[in-house]
Structure formats: C-alpha cells, structure tokens
Amino acid sequence: MSVELLLLITGLLLGVSIVATRTSSRFGVPALLLFLTIGMLAGSEGPGGLEFGDYQLAQTVGVVALIFILFSGGLDTTWSAIRPVFAQGMLLANVGVLLSAMLLGGFAILLFGFDWKTGLLLGAIVSSTDAAAVFSVMRERGVNLKHNLEPLIELESGSNDPIAVFLTLGLVGLILTPASSLIDLVPSFILQMTLGAGGGWLCGFLMVMAINRIRLQQEGLYVVFSLALTLLCYGLVALLGGNGFLAVYLAGIIVGNRNIVHKRTILRFHDGVAWLMQITMFLSLGLLVFPSALIPVAPQGLLVALFLIFIARPISVAAVLIWFRRSLRELLMVSWAGLRGAVPIVLATFPLIAGVPDAIMIFNVIFFVVLVSVLLQGMSINWVAKWLGVNAERAEPSESQVYIPDVKLSSxxxxxxxxxxxxxxxxxxxxxxxxxxxxxxxxxxxxxxxxxxxxxxxxxxxxxxxxxxxxxxxxxxxxxxxxxxxxxxxxxxxxxx
CATH class of the missing domain: 3.30.70.1450 (Regulator of K+ conductance, C-terminal domain)
Known part of the structure; x- marks a missing residue:
C-alpha cells in the first residue's frame, strides 16, 4: 500500500468516526461503539476489505492510547471532588477488580471447561472498568450523579487498569511456566503499585515545576513539552519496575490541580489527544476482529457478559462499598456504570501474542463482552441514573481545573x-x-x-x-x-x- 493511499484511508476513517459522533448524540448510541463498528466495517470481512491482523501493532497502539487517555482523565479530575471518596475508589479499583476476576473466572471454568489458570485469566482480562469508555459515555450521555458517585466511578475507572494489567501478565506467565505459583505474584504486585504510585506523584510535581520554569517562547511548544513529559513519566516508571499506567494517571491529577503556565491550552490539547487516541484505538481493534468469528462464541459471550453485568460486578461493588454505608440505589448505580471498553480487548492480545492455549477464543469472547457492555450499559446509563434517582441536572460546562481569578465589582x-x-x-x-x-x-x-x-x-x-x-x-x-x-x-x- 502506498503512503498516499494509507494517508487517504487514515483520514477517511478518522473523518467518518468524528462525523459519526453526531449520530451518537442524536440517537443515544455510544460513540465508542460506533468507532468499533466503523473499524469492523473497514476490516477484511467488511465493505472496506482492509487486511489487518497485526496483534502486536494493535497492542502497541492500545498501550500508547491508554497512556494519554489516563493522563487526560487525571487532568480533568478535581482533587477536592475525589478526596472524600479516595479510599472507596482505591478499594473498588483493586479489591473490587480482584473479586470480579475471581467470580468471572469461576464462571468461565464451568462454562468453557477451562483449568483454573485459564479461567482466571479470562476473568482478569475483563475485570476492570474502562477509563476511556466511562469518561466518554458519562460526558456524552449527560450523566451528573449525586452523592459523590461521579468522582468515585471516574476514580475507579482511571485507577483499576494497573491491577488488571498485572493480573493478566502474571497469569499468562503462570500458564506458560507451570512450575511458578500464584503466591509469587504478590511481591511483584506490591512493588509495581508502590513504584507506580510514588513515581506518579513525583513525576506530577516535577512536570509542574518543569512546565512553569522552562520559559518557552512559543505557546504551542508547551503542549508538545507536556506530551514529552507524559511519555517520560510512563517510560521511566515502567523501566524501574513500577506500573506506568498508574503513574501517568496520578501525574495527571497533580498537574490538573496545580497552577501551570498556559493551563487552558494544555488541558484542551490533551482533551483532543484523548479523543484521537480513543478513535485510533477502537478503530484498530475493530479492524483486528473478524465478525464471522464472533458468531460461534455469541451464546457463550452473551452469558459471560450477563454474568459480569448482573452478578460479578454487583457482588464486587457491594462487597467493597457496603462498609461505607452506601445505599442500595448508589450501589446499583456504581455497578451499572462499570463499562468495559478497549482495555480488555487490548489485554486479550497479550495471551494471543504469548501463545497461550485457547487465546483466540478468549479474544473473541472478550470482544463480544465489550460490545454487549457498551451497547447495554452505555445506552441506558442516563436512564438508569434517573430511574434510581441519583442523577441531577448538569450545570453549564465549566473548566474547573483552569485558574480563573476571583475578580468582583468591588475589586x-x-x-x-x-x-x-x-x-x-x-x-x-x-x-x-x-x-x-x-x-x-x-x-x-x-x-x-x-x-x-x-x-x-x-x-x-x-x-x-x-x-x-x-x-x-x-x-x-x-x-x-x-x-x-x-x-x-x-x-x-x-x-x-
């Protein structure tokens, strides 16, 4: 394929995806589902006929996209809003994910006849909620939840990917090296989370200091500098053995809650980058799947999705949040907002590349589960919030993270x-x-x-x-x-x- 044709196809797919967001707002279909559908239609079994089967490239695209999506999510997170629910969010992001993985893993063992490692692997891959899906769907569907539910859900979705990544990679290693033990993963997990959290906080403060003191002549260079610092944060923490995803999310929270030079420009730029990353990630994953391969696993995939949405997720949410005296309505809302998105699909490429048995079936099942989750939960989240009585009218959009001086007529x-x-x-x-x-x-x-x-x-x-x-x-x-x-x-x- 020539460079000119590649650029033409890329521009066409991006343009169609952006125009499709109008359909999303008009008919209530989540934009992420449209991006996936466009990718599938452009793929080898769709009208587009594009051949794409590079799982390694799709995984790389997904990792890079997730870095910037998490950083942008951190920039938009107000610390004063998440502080009251910080403990709840962290427990939900870790203990909740672990419980969901175990429950879904047990169901997969019964449904598919997997051994315990493979069953738990499937559960781990799809156990975390997706930050891109949650941030996008809640904003485009006009969800404005009461009782600190919105910051709780967004904090959970932004911080639960690290444990899902860790569990997935750890279980892939256990399957390929039978002599290893599940207990061997505990020290590694503690090290990754500790370095990820510490590295993220340190990177955040260093990023604020660097942006404020570099004194660049052109405003546009500040946004490029912020891109470089984001990649440096992820790469440095990951190379030291920490969890880079957790690091960039925490760094984003710190940068977003401090006064920095050209903050409005930087925030708007990263919001655009996050959208570009979401579109690119979902398009590439849509190209990767073969729709004909989804049909044979549709019955099992539907059962897995329904078990996850109506049993595993509610139980894990209740087990964590019941200690914080949350009402039943609040527990149901947090449970329903646990959307799955591109992250589980990206994680499903790891066992494929590693050569894990039954990996292709796991990939197709995960893809089907994501489709059901985005379609069912994404389209109904606003209605469910109103039905449960936890939705409030959204105020006019404001850039709460941008510094606005408190100037009055009496000044x-x-x-x-x-x-x-x-x-x-x-x-x-x-x-x-x-x-x-x-x-x-x-x-x-x-x-x-x-x-x-x-x-x-x-x-x-x-x-x-x-x-x-x-x-x-x-x-x-x-x-x-x-x-x-x-x-x-x-x-x-x-x-x-």
Missing part, C-alpha cells in the same frame, strides 16, 4: 513597582504565589505595555497594575512588603458606563 486597582533588589525579579507570575482574588492586568516595562500571562517573567523597575478584591488587599500588601515591592496607589476601581 480595587493597585499600582506597584518592582525594585531591583526584590526577590520577585526574574521570577514568573505563576511562581510568586499571588492569592486567587488578585489579577495582574498590565505590566509597564519602560515605554512598553505588556499584557501578562502566568509565564511572564518580572524585571527590575516593572510597573504593575493589579486588580484585587478588598479581602485580598491586606494579604497583597504583606506579600509586597516581604518582597520589597513598593505600592504606589490603591485607589478604588471606577467603571464608566
């Missing part, structure tokens, strides 16, 4: 001069720690007026025009006093109509 204008001996000299505005109710609206540098941003670096003899709320004036004066900044005027702000 006052303050003029100040930066002396040569001030510690503010050669520091950017974002680094000097101004209160939220303070906004630097202009800097006069000699004869040149400057409209400042967070990355603007202060120089000696700069004249600052600052807008401050009355309650922040004393704080601002104290900050300026400590930094040897001379106040020139603090007159009332007048507005002419």
């Amino acid at each position: 006052r204008m303050v003029e100040a001069i930066i002396p040569a001996d001030s510690p503010f000299v050669d520091r950017s505005l974002i680094d000097i720690g101004l209160p939220r109710g303070v906004l630097v609206v202009q800097i006069q540098r000699g004869e040149t007026p400057i409209l400042p941003s967070g990355g603007t670096v202060l120089r000696a003899d700069d004249h600052l025009l600052v807008l401050a709320t009355p309650e922040t004036i004393p704080i601002l004066k104290q900050i300026y006093s400590n930094a040897k900044v001379r106040l020139v005027n603090a007159g009332a702000l007048r507005q002419e109509v």
